[in-house]
Amino acid sequence: MSGPEARLIKAHLKTCTECKALLDEELAFDARLAAVPVVEPVNDVWVLVRARTKPRKFSPFVWLARIRSAGATAKRAAAAAAVIGVAAVTLYSFTLNRSDLAPSYISKGAENVITVKWSDDPLGGHREALVECIGKM
Amino acid sequence: MGRIKDYDFSVSNEMLLELCKQQDQEALRVLFRRHEKPVYNLLYRMLSNHEDAEEALADVFVKVWRAAGSFKGDSKFTTWLFKIAANTARDFLRSRMIRREVSLEDGLVSEGEVARSAAARTVDPEDSTLREDELSRISAALNGLSEDDRLLITLYHFQELDYQDIAEITGICAGNLKVKLFRARQRLKKLCAELDGGCVGNELRGSTDDSSGLRQGACEWS
Ligand SMILES: [Zn+2]
Numbered sequence: 001m002s003g004p005e006a007r008l009i010k011a012h013l014k015t016c017t018e019c020k021a022l023l024d025e026e027l028a029f030d031a032r033l034a035a036v037p038v039v040e041p042v043n044d045v046w047v048l049v050r051a052r053t054k055p056r057k058f059s060p061f062v063w064l065a066r067i068r069s070a071g072a073t074a075k076r077a078a079a080a081a082a083v084i085g086v087a088a089v090t091l092y093s094f095t096l097n098r099s100d101l102a103p104s105y106i107s108k109g110a111e112n113v114i115t116v117k118w119s120d121d122p123l124g125g126h127r128e129a130l131v132e133c134i135g136k137m
Numbered sequence: 138m139g140r141i142k143d144y145d146f147s148v149s150n151e152m153l154l155e156l157c158k159q160q161d162q163e164a165l166r167v168l169f170r171r172h173e174k175p176v177y178n179l180l181y182r183m184l185s186n187h188e189d190a191e192e193a194l195a196d197v198f199v200k201v202w203r204a205a206g207s208f209k210g211d212s213k214f215t216t217w218l219f220k221i222a223a224n225t226a227r228d229f230l231r232s233r234m235i236r237r238e239v240s241l242e243d244g245l246v247s248e249g250e251v252a253r254s255a256a257a258r259t260v261d262p263e264d265s266t267l268r269e270d271e272l273s274r275i276s277a278a279l280n281g282l283s284e285d286d287r288l289l290i291t292l293y294h295f296q297e298l299d300y301q302d303i304a305e306i307t308g309i310c311a312g313n314l315k316v317k318l319f320r321a322r323q324r325l326k327k328l329c330a331e332l333d334g335g336c337v338g339n340e341l342r343g344s345t346d347d348s349s350g351l352r353q354g355a356c357e358w359s
Contacts, residue, residue, distance in 0.1 A: 029326050033294045036275055038174065039181045041191050046169055048195035053202040055160035 150214035157205040169198050172215070175296060176222045182291040183226035185280055193229050197222045212305055219296070220306045223288055230284055278328035286321035293318055 001009070013020050148167070156164035176197055181190040200221050208217055279287055285307075292303045303318075304311045 029322075029329075030294075032271075032275065032329070033290075036272060036295060038178050038295075039190075040174055041177045041194060042187055043191060045173065045177075045191050045194045045198075046166060048191075049165070049169055049198045049202075050162065052195065052199045053162060053165055055162050 151208075151210060154201075154205050154208055154214065157202055165198065165202050168201065172218055173198075176218065179219065179222050179291055179296055180226050182279060182295055183223075183284075183287060184229055185276065189229055189233070193222075193225050197225050200225065213302070216302050216305050219292070219298070219302070223292075223306055226288070227284060274329060274332040278325055278332055281328045282321065282325060285317075286324060289314075289318050289321045290325055 013023060150168060150171070153164040153168045157168070173194060177190055177194050180193045180197070181187065184190050184193060197218070201218065204221070208214070279290065282290065288307060289303065292298045292306060298306070300311055300314055303309075304314050307314075309317060
């Protein structure tokens with residue numbers, strides 16, 4: 001309590017023995033109740049709870065909840081994959097159409113172009129071209 | 138779910154309850170460890186004996202497990218939990234007629250046990266006896282109250298919940314709650330005074346209206 005009301009009560013308590021006695025009595029009773037200790041279980045009751053709450057091996061409700069939760073995760077993953085895919089395709093087609101973005105040495109001369117293809121030959125059949133390139137360095 | 142530390146509060150009660158819906162018993166175990174003591178304390182104060190309080194404690198958490206799906210999140214988890222505990226205590230009192238069986242004397246004995254099992258902090262045997270007597274009287278006085286009064290006193294004085302939580306748990310509207318609590322408290326005080334061996338200093342205190350518990354003092358405000 002605060003403000004003028006509290007001041008009024010405090011002033012009254014100073015002069016009225018009856019109210020002061022009442023207040024003291026209430027405070028003493030509060031203290032008495034506050035002294036009551038917190039009681040704790042004597043035994044480990046979890047053992048009882050555990051025995052009575054065995055997870056069901058199969059429950060349509062549980063599986064429904066799990067599927068729902070898995071579905072939400074899958075939806076999020078699919079959305080992320082779609083965004084990445086669209087971005088990749090866009091970037092790829094953009095680079096294809098913009099030859100000016102290709103490395104500058106491509107247009108300078110065919111002798112500098114290295115085409116990568118699957119082969120047992122680690123130099124992909126361009127040994128001569130490479131040797132020539134190195135020779136010019 | 139892997140093992141969560143019992144007091145790792147980064148995992149909220151609500152998250153644990155969500156896992157209980159999916160039959161995660163480990164989540165229930167953590168909830169149990171977090172809340173068993175306050176819930177037990179409430180149940181013990183309502184039922185007055187360890188055996189029933191322990192059985193009721195197990196019932197409360199089995200109900201939590203089964204009713205996890207019904208928690209809507211529009212109240213605090215602890216309020217929801219205490220509501221279940223309060224209803225369970227009431228069910229126990231009704232089904233076993235404990236109120237008829239537990240006499241004031243039983244209260245005296247069981248509270249004496251509590252005082253011993255709680256390993257009274259005082260070393261002086263005389264102090265310890267005084268303390269046991271005091272606890273016994275309060276426990277006996279509590280047993281003399283109605284279910285509703287006892288629940289209000291327990292929630293407010295022993296569980297230290299605020300008015301809003303108590304209103305939600307008991308379903309008493311906030312406006313009525315203070316009056317009901319005040320009356321319950323006056324009745325408890327009266328019972329304590331009777332068990333203390335007479336109304337101490339009544340000449341100073343004015344009289345108490347039994348039906349309302351409100352004092353009829355003679356003081357005049359200046
Ligand atoms: Zn006065």
